[in-house]
Every structure is written in C-alpha cells, then in structure tokens.
Amino acid sequence: TIDTELKPHESIPKADKPVLVCILDGWGENENKDKFNAIHSAETPVTDALKDVPGRWRTVRAHGTAVGLPSDADMGNSEVGHNALGSGQVIDQGARLVDIALEDGSAFELDGWKYISESFPENTVHFIGLLSDGGVHSRTDQLVGFMKGAAKNGAKRIRVHILTDGRDVPDGTSKQFVEQLEKDMTELSGCDAKIASGGGRMHVTMDRYEADWKIVERGWHAHVLGEAPHKFTSALEAIKTLREGDGSKTITDQWLPPFVITDDEGKAVGTIEDGDAVVLFNFRADRMVEISKAFEYEDFNAFDRKRFPKTRFVGMMQYDGDLKLPARFLVPPPAISGVSGELLAKGGVSTFACSETQKFGHVTFFWNGNRSGYFKEELETYVEIPSDAVPFNEAPDMKAREITEAGKEALLSGKYQMVRINFANPDMVGHTGDLDACVGACSLVDKCVKDLLDTVESLGGRWLLTADHGNADDMVQRAKKTNAPLFADDGSTPLPLTSHTLAPVPVAIGGPGLPEGIKFRDDLPNAGLANITGTYLNLLGFATPAHMEPSLI
Ligand code: 3PG
Numbered sequence: 001t002i003d004t005e006l007k008p009h010e011s012i013p014k015a016d017k018p019v020l021v022c023i024l025d026g027w028g029e030n031e032n033k034d035k036f037n038a039i040h041s042a043e044t045p046v047t048d049a050l051k052d053v054p055g056r057w058r059t060v061r062a063h064g065t066a067v068g069l070p071s072d073a074d075m076g077n078s079e080v081g082h083n084a085l086g087s088g089q090v091i092d093q094g095a096r097l098v099d100i101a102l103e104d105g106s107a108f109e110l111d112g113w114k115y116i117s118e119s120f121p122e123n124t125v126h127f128i129g130l131l132s133d134g135g136v137h138s139r140t141d142q143l144v145g146f147m148k149g150a151a152k153n154g155a156k157r158i159r160v161h162i163l164t165d166g167r168d169v170p171d172g173t174s175k176q177f178v179e180q181l182e183k184d185m186t187e188l189s190g191c192d193a194k195i196a197s198g199g200g201r202m203h204v205t206m207d208r209y210e211a212d213w214k215i216v217e218r219g220w221h222a223h224v225l226g227e228a229p230h231k232f233t234s235a236l237e238a239i240k241t242l243r244e245g246d247g248s249k250t251i252t253d254q255w256l257p258p259f260v261i262t263d264d265e266g267k268a269v270g271t272i273e274d275g276d277a278v279v280l281f282n283f284r285a286d287r288m289v290e291i292s293k294a295f296e297y298e299d300f301n302a303f304d305r306k307r308f309p310k311t312r313f314v315g316m317m318q319y320d321g322d323l324k325l326p327a328r329f330l331v332p333p334p335a336i337s338g339v340s341g342e343l344l345a346k347g348g349v350s351t352f353a354c355s356e357t358q359k360f361g362h363v364t365f366f367w368n369g370n371r372s373g374y375f376k377e378e379l380e381t382y383v384e385i386p387s388d389a390v391p392f393n394e395a396p397d398m399k400a401r402e403i404t405e406a407g408k409e410a411l412l413s414g415k416y417q418m419v420r421i422n423f424a425n426p427d428m429v430g431h432t433g434d435l436d437a438c439v440g441a442c443s444l445v446d447k448c449v450k451d452l453l454d455t456v457e458s459l460g461g462r463w464l465l466t467a468d469h470g471n472a473d474d475m476v477q478r479a480k481k482t483n484a485p486l487f488a489d490d491g492s493t494p495l496p497l498t499s500h501t502l503a504p505v506p507v508a509i510g511g512p513g514l515p516e517g518i519k520f521r522d523d524l525p526n527a528g529l530a531n532i533t534g535t536y537l538n539l540l541g542f543a544t545p546a547h548m549e550p551s552l553i
C-alpha cells in the first residue's frame with residue numbers, strides 16, 4: 001500500500017533551510033582507475049574530499065535488477081535511475097515488462113495488438129525504433145519477437161525504419177545489427193519484410209524534450225514520405241557509405257544522416273500510407289514523445305508534415321501518462337505511484353527543479369514517474385536552461401555554469417524548501433567517447449558542485465549529492481576477462497566507450513543543518529538508487545514512507 005502522506009521524522013527536525021539534492025548525470029564510482037576513467041583523471045578536489053567524511057559517503061547500485069531492469073548485465077540509465085530516485089521504489093521497468101508480455105504471450109492479446117492486427121491482411125506494418133541490443137531504449141530481440149508475431153498473425157508486408165545506435169553500444173556495431181535483422185527478416189514466413197529507411201539516433205527521429213525538432217522532421221521525411229538526401233538499395237550499403245562521410249572524418253553510427261531504401265527503379269520501398277500500422281518499438285519514453293505527437297496529433301505545427309497518413313499507430317508503451325500519449329500501445333507502462341514529488345506537494349513543500357534541456361525531463365518527467373505536468377503548480381518551479389544543439393564534445397561545459405547560477409539563486413531566494421539540480425555533462429560528454437572533453441567536463445562539474453555546496457553551507461542548509469548511473473567513469477572498451485583497454489588495429493588508438501557503465505554511484509550527505517550524529521547505516525550493503533529517496537525525505541525532516549525502500553540513514 002502507498003502512504004499518501006508524509007509524517008515527521010522521529011529524530012531529524014524539519015529543515016528550516018533549503019535542502020539541495022544534486023544529481024551528477026553519468027558519474028559512476030568505477031573500480032577501473034586508469035586514465036580512461038575521466039572522473040579519476042579530472043581535477044575533482046571537492047567530490048574527492050567528500051569520500052573522507054566518516055559515515056557520510058558511500059556508493060549504491062545503479063544498474064540491473066536494483067533499478068528494475070531485466071538482469072544485472074543491464075547498465076543503468078537516466079530513465080530508470082530518475083524513476084528510482086524520485087519514487088523510492090524498485091519498479092519493473094519497460095524493458096522487463098515487454099519481456100514478460102512476449103514470454104507469456106499476453107502482448108498479443110492486448111488491445112494495442114488487436115488494433116494494429118487489422119492492418120495485417122491488406123496493409124503494411126511499420127516498425128520504427130533504435131536498432132541495437134543496448135537495452136536502454138529498445139532491444140532487437142523484442143523487435144524480432146513482434147515481427148514474428150505479426151507474420152504469424154497474417155501480416156503480409158513489414159517495413160522496418162532503423163535508427164542506428166553507437167551510443168548505448170559501441171560505435172560501428174550498427175552493421176552487425178543490420179546483418180542480423182536482415183537474416184531474421186528472411187525467416188519470417190509468408191511475409192515480405194524489408195528495411196525501408198533510417199539514420200543515426202542523434203540526428204534522426206530520436207530528439208528529446210524538444211531540444212531540436214529538426215531531428216524529428218528528418219525522420220518523418222525519411223520514414224513517412226520516403227524522402228532523404230541519400231538513397232540506397234540496401235541498408236548495409238547505406239551505413240557503409242554514410243559512415244565514410246566526405247572522407248575527412250568518419251561519421252559515427254549515432255550521427256548518420258537520414259537515408260531511404262529504394263528499389264531498382266529508385267522508388268522508396270516503404271513509405272507510410274493510409275491504413276498502415278505503425279509501431280514505435282522503443283520502450284523508453286523520452287526520445288519517442290515527439291515522433292508520437294507527429295503520428296498522433298491532428299493539430300500539429302512543430303514542422304510541416306506535408307502528408308499526414310491515417311495510420312493505426314501504437315507505441316511499445318504509453319510514453320506520457322499525463323498526456324496519455326500515445327493513446328494506444330502494445331504493453332502497459334510501469335505504474336509508478338506515490339512518488340516523492342507528489343507527497344511533497346501534498347505536504348505543502350515547495351520545490352525547485354532545474355537542468356538543461358537534455359536532462360530537463362529527467363529531473364521532472366522521469367523523476368515524477370513519467371508525468372509531464374506539475375503536482376501542484378503553485379508549489380513547484382521547473383526551470384529549463386536551453387541546451388546547445390551541438391555534439392557536446394565540442395562544447396563540454398554545456399550549461400553547467402548557468403545551472404549552478406539558477407540553483408544558487410533558488411537556494412538564496414528563500415522560496416524553496418527543496419532544490420534539485422541535474423548536471424548533464426558527465427553523461428552527455430561521456431556519450432561522445434571523447435576522453436579529453438569528458439575530463440574537462442568532470443573538472444568543471446566538480447567546481448560547480450563546490451559553488452552549490454558552499455551556498456548551502458552559507459545558509460545553514462542540508463544537501464545530498466549523488467548520480468543516476470555511470471558513464472564518464474569509463475571511456476574505453478575493455479577486454480571481457482582482463483579488463484585491459486582495447487585499441488584499434490593500429491595498436492594505439494583506444495576504442496572509445498560511448499555507453500553507460502555498470503558502476504555504482506556515490507551518495508554523500510552533509511550541511512551545517514544536518515544533526516551531527518547523522519551517518520549512513522551500515523546494514524544496507526546492497527542498497528540502490530531507490531534507497532536515496534527516503535534519505536532526502538529524511539533530510540527534509542520527514543520519515544521514509546512505508547512503500548519506499550529504506551533510507552540510507
Ligand atoms: C540517451 O538517450 O542519450 C542514451 O541512450 C541514454 O542516456 P541517458 O539514460 O543518460 O539519458
């Protein structure tokens with residue numbers, strides 16, 4: 001049962017000064033402490049010193065089953081991480097729910113499936129999504145599971161629109177995912193299945209938080225209209241050619257331009273037409289919301305769609321619980337209730353949340369259990385600092401300084417009892433695979449943390465510092481058994497690791513307002529991100545609600 005009201009903590013008095021909760025996105029505590037650990041290589045005197053405070057620094061698990069993912073081989077990510085941090089609960093996440101629905105066959109009995117099945121005999125069914133086994137947004141085995149289900153249920157024509165990854169999996173792997181998919185497609189009996197269009201996930205379709213609608217527009221043109229500057233007769237040829245770019249520098253999988261697959265006459269093999277079924281096969285929400293709006297909303301002006309086919313459109317999940325978007329979906333999303341934001345709003349606690357665009361929805365939407373609205377608008381202020389629309393190794397400072405300023409201002413204003421901040425740099429620069437840029441980014445974030453903690457100190461407040469998953473803590477691919485860094489064929493160029501890591505994340509607490517005897521307990525060695533929620537509620541002076549994981553203090 002869900003506690004709907006916060007009760008006072010039995011010994012920690014209610015905070016009369018602001019409590020800061022600061023998330024360093026992608027800042028893991030990795031055992032590999034060589035130069036490829038960008039955090040270790042950076043100048044981080046402030047976060048280093050926190051480790052020496054007895055009983056007020058520890059790590060928690062941020063990956064795998066501790067955050068509701070199918071297995072402990074799954075790295076953490078910002079969606080599941082912020083869901084856990086905001087809700088205090090370990091929830092079966094989208095990846096796992098889809099696995100279950102495919103295993104027990106329930107996916108094929110639900111309304112979403114029945115709805116698209118009506119297109120199977122006469123029309124095409126299109127699958128659009130991220131083609132990799134990264135397990136952060138999607139998984140190819142789930143795509144194949146649904147394609148098989150469609151073929152078995154009488155689908156005559158399948159078209160797949162692929163977004164190449166290289167961000168949750170190593171760069172260059174898109175080729176093997178395409179080869180595997182083509183093989184899997186030939187095994188669908190009685191069904192004409194082809195790849196129809198695609199592009200790199202950071203350049204085509206998968207924008208988030210409206211950072212750059214152009215990305216979605218490119219995808220619409222390629223997937224729906226069959227228009228793109230580059231046309232090929234096979235996806236393998238597309239990837240091979242597009243990666244070469246203009247010859248001066250490889251274009252990585254994440255950033256491939258949009259492409260369309262054509263037949264021998266130059267005609268696109270899979271435009272999206274009236275009556276077709278369209279399935280977005282990503283389970284994760286943030287990067288599917290905009291394209292969902294483009295398919296679902298009659299009234300839409302983010303870009304000119306040119307043609308708006310009447311499709312049977314479903315998401316793998318419902319991506320936004322407030323907007324009910326999309327209206328139809330294959331698998332019901334995780335039900336996340338009794339989140340801290342809701343309880344705090346109900347308890348009259350004023351909160352301020354801030355990040356830059358790339359992580360804005362993480363500290364609001366994901367934090368609040370995948371809801372895009374406010375609980376009580378008069379008590380909540382959400383500030384988004386616009387992110388630059390560039391590859392972040394070219395601007396690794398991102399908006400860390402601006403976020404710090406906004407956070408300081410909120411703390412000093414006296415208007416908010418809780419201030420939560422997310423710094424995007426260690427994650428977003430980590431994903432570029434650029435070690436030097438990432439080292440610089442981590443050094444800057446450490447300075448920003450100092451600024452914020454100093455502000456809390458000056459006010460006599462309390463603070464909690466943590467992260468949502470690892471990323472910057474390892475920037476190189478490693479040999480499975482020995483952990484030794486891997487290099488390209490030349491023997492000297494390290495193979496960059498663009499993805500998150502399995503590392504645990506640090507948690508530190510402090511501030512002059514925190515009673516002296518408060519220390520982390522030592523009987524929760526396996527604690528995870530969900531244990532942090534009770535902890536910051538305690539810092540605010542509230543007891544840990546019964547439906548949440550135990551507090552770390
Ligand atoms: C992305 O969407 O950028 C990555 O797949 C995951 O990164 P995030 O979980 O840190 O947002």
Ligand code: CO
Nearest residue numbers: 026427431471
């Ligand atoms: Co990330």
